[in-house]
Amino acid sequence: METIDRGSAGSARVAIVGGIHGDEPAGERIVRRLADELDADGTGSGSVRLIIANEPALAAGTRYTDTDLNRAFPGDADSDEYERALAPRLAAELEGMDAVLALHTSHSAPPPFAIYSEVTPSVRRSVTAMPIDYVLDASGLRGTTLDSTIPHTVSIEVGKQGSEEAVEFGYEATLAFLRAHGAIDDAPPTFSATTVVAGDREVPKGSGDPRVHFANFEQIPVGAVFAEDDEYTHTVDEEGVVPVLASEEGYEDIFGIYGRISGTLEPPAAGDGADLATEESD
Template identity: 30%
Template sequence: MPYRARFGRKMECVSLPPLSNFAICGGTHGNELTGVYILREMQKHNVEKVGSVSITTVLSNPRAVDACRRYTDRDLNRCFTDDLLSSPITESTPYELRRAQELNAHLGPKGSEEAVDLLCDMHNTTSNMGLCIIFNSADWLILHICKYLQSKITSMPVRALQMDLPLSEAFSVDSLGKHGFSFEIGPQPHGVLRADVFNTMKEAVDLTIEWLQQFNSGRTFEGGEVEAYTRWKTVHYPRDPTTDEITAAIHPQLQDNDFKLLQPGDPIFLSLSGETVKHEGDALYPVFVNECAYYEQKIAYHLTQKSTLTLPSINVKKD
């Protein structure tokens, strides 16, 4: 199961079991097209095994992909908590919850020794996030993959975003694997395929497979430091108390400035009547700024704290 990163001085080398099966998912949100088309390309070329690693490609939400919608009944990427995965299925059960339990049986079960060794779920955002690796707990293996990608990818920034949830409460597809993460890449409008975004995501997937090959072959990945952002709080749009409609837009000085330090007094909203709303409280880093899919929840952005994680060297455990 995942090993937690921590602060501190250089640690002893840690040996982990080989990673023999890698699941790559896309279309969890049916209108986020980069992952959908990467899967189609991999399936067209019958990419099922690369060296020591078996590859499983999964179109997570085929109904939503067919409709080019985020979801049909409810957000699939919020259906993987222990409580929802163990809930009884009835005639009124939403399609995405049924699908979550199918995926759990196929790729998990979550938290078990039978689960896939590594699971990557591919997402797009309308926010200016670059390439972001999102994970639930600070897993040394995932952070080493992030460190490797940061050293190889030059087309856009590569950052690590930690949700910091216990496994039982982790709600995303990637929580089904022994180790799991999501690629979040943008900006890209939903329902649109951009070549530059596609190419960077494809490069990230290929480099992850390359990393797995090197790890399984016995390479020691040296320890070091990785910057990580941890979700701290959610900021909602101002609303009209009578109609509940939003009354302001993201301020132009905040728009497209994901991961840029937000200081007290910095503009965050511009009201529809022209008034500026300023940030109050601690200096923090905004992410998912003005994400299109969050409008239904009236979420404007999340705020994160930045820290530096010290990683041990890792290599594969030998028999």
């Protein structure tokens, strides 16, 4: 793990994490670009922490070395599995942060979207400041991810794995995140309402040839087959189901997640966040 600290224009302590998965190099590229561009010393009392998490997996170009880091939190410092031992070290680097953004790419089709497990004032600012239309409420899903265990954390899926578009979009999204928390002052932050999709359950994948028939956030008609392989045929039997992280090859054991549009996350009220560090540490 590599940690790079930079100065801030504001009072909040924020962090951006890339390289949680070694086959998603966009996050590392974005973090290194920010490290080159941000000043070592800022005009404010806050800080920007840039982290490249899973260096061995990045070097190998594989999702992980021993176990999926984003399924290993809170982890075990004494574990023989590299990622399970890395998880508490990463958590320690993020302790006390007012806002955290974790960068990801996927095999899913666009659009990019965010993920949270709990709405705090900080999370509201992060999500509604970034140029995304959807956010997944993952509070009912796994409790072993970074955003489910580290306060004020938002994950963002910035685009297709391996694409330049994902790198560029992710870079712009991180700038919007930094503006939202006062870490950079090149332009005022802008906020907009974001559609919330409540995660229901993971859709298991088995053996054989995987086939996915619907894209992210596309409503699946009752009676339609979302995904299938030699072991499973997933027919939707309820109204209002939309897939998230829909992919044939992105995950070893799931086709994605079933969700439902549950409402919108509104922007912070005017004037909210005048003292970001105090508000977000509460």
